[in-house]
Amino acid sequence: MLSRSILRSAFRALPRTIPRPLPRTPFPRVFQEPTPLIVRRFASRGPRIKHYRYNPEEVQRAKPLLTGEQIRNGFRHPGTKVLAVVVLGGGIYFYVSHLETVPVSGRRRFNCYSEDRVEEEGKMMYNMIMQQDRDAILPAWDPRTRMVQRVMNKLIPASGLEHVNWEVHVIESKEANAFVIPGGKVFVYSGILPIAKNDDGLAAILGHEISHNLAQHAGENMSRYVLLEPVRWVFIFLDYAGYTGGLGRFLGDILMDLGMMRPASRRQESEADYIGLMMMARSCYNPDEAVKVWERMEKFQKAAGNSIPQWLSTHPSDSTRIAAMTKWLPSAEEARSESECAVTLGYSKDFQKSLGQSGIWSDLFR
Template sequence: MNPVGFARSSTGMFATRVMRAAFTTAARTFAPASRPTQFTSFQTSRGPLSRNIHPSPSQWRSTFRLAQQRTYASYNYRRFGGSRAAGSLLRRWAARPTFYYEVGGIGGVCGGYYIYNLERVPVSGRRRFNIISPQYEEQAGQAQYEQTLSQFGKSILPHYTKEHQMVQRVLDRLVPHSGLENEKWEVHVIDDDMKNAFVIPGGKVFVFRGILDICQGDDGLAAVLGHEIAHNVAHHMAERLSEMYILAPVSLAISVLGGIDYRLIDTVGNLALSLPHSRRQEEEADYIGLLMMAESCYDPSAAVGLWTRMEQAEQGSPPQFLSTHPSSHNRMEKIRSWLPEAQQKSETNDCHVTSGYGLYNRVQSLGLP
């Protein structure tokens, strides 16, 4: 059938209607279609007029395929539009004539609040931000204490074991030099090979049996307990809670206003702020604990031997910049640099008297039984 006969037939008329419907559907978009800026001229050949008006059968087939296809791009649909909305919010705020005054006011209020809550850490003298009271810190410590008991309660050694008595003996000499004599101290030795120990605010001491092999005596254990008690002396838990209460809203505000994924902000903040801050606290606890054990007439050089053995026992530890603690090697070097000050502290407290009579007088002067 020639093109003219096909166009006059019923099939041709149906195809013509389908083609027109397809063109009409394709033109219905949410964005207005662009219009040509110049007139379009249609050139015709010298052949019959029907050759220019009626398309060929191959063109009809392409028209049918076009009508059957669905074009979603014209709707400009986006499944996730949070970043665009956040950027729009930030742009609208920045467009306000009082934008710089508002930013300056917010910065001034936040800066004043930060400066107002600065305080000095005992012994080390470091200035830090803290908004948590000792009472609230102790309440948080009580919750942690109950959780630890529920986890390790069945593995705690009785008080008459030699491990428990060793920890109690060293603790009794350290506490009078900690400034925390009024806390209700309790010793818990966990029958586990883990090489760890910690002291929860409120005087709750937990020592894993595995670390006693690394300590190799009272002096090494005094280095461990002195470090853990020092965390409570410096109120490091309160400092970490204060940091969390400030960084979490700031990270959320940056995520909302800047349209940045909160997980990315949290990762960057952890690497850039939280982990370095945690390592600084650990270093500070090493310093305070070293002076504490020196005042208690323990050999401060035993701390160097302790971390030497810890370095040998560590297997597959992460790099320091990914850890909450400094590496054992770096801790040894820091402690070596502090040893002259610690030894001077020992001489000031007459710890050079090593005889049983001298030690007895020293214990009596501390008011211990």
């Protein structure tokens, strides 16, 4: 233990002066004044961002992320060729592995979307329509709704889609339209019913719309965008490289729309016409009425002034559809005679024939 004398002598040895504090040096300018992009406020939420003022000179001096020369050098690089071979080989394998055959028509096509995925996409459209037109949807007891439901009840067994949860909605509207959303959600606008005129005509329209679901055209359309998206990027890179003068993307979109998307859509519509015609024939409806429906539709379109050239449309022209259906009628009649209603049709034809021979049939309609 230290003695008091030792501690006292140590304390006397300490300096008697208190060191002065260091002189206050001014902060650097960067801390004294905020940068042009930040304006400090008294609010407790911290600094607020001030929008940068546009300076044309700085914009002109700015360099692009990728120059045309850099892109061209990238294409010349040896590794680019290896990458291209790998990507091309993988793309070919992906394409071939997703090829399938369309029911009834037998057409081969690319489709990389499953039915469940397409139905999930269709639910958004279904909810949107139900929200927008909820006040115009006709009740189930309305004669127009009952007519559509009656025809659907005969078409569904012939479609092979009995497992689908079908819903029928008729919307009060002057619009002449009908469509089926993936998942079996049927929407018919009342304006098309006068064009259908009867159950046979309505069966031609609904058979066409059901055929889009049967052939999974919605998934095919989504898959087509998967194939076309790389093509769009090629045109975008050509713009950056300076080969197309900034018009590559615009010209590429027009080329893909008019040269690929619309012709493919017209091919799908013709395919749905054929499948729908066979479907209505197997459901014991008169296929001759399909031709009459499109004749009435042609008159309606001309009266409304909605006729456009076929190459600009997503649908074949009415005259093209009429000619095609007239050509398919013998096959439809054969499918009708081979269906379950063949016996009933035979009795009906024999009954009409006997009435005609006896003169009773003509007397009834004098």
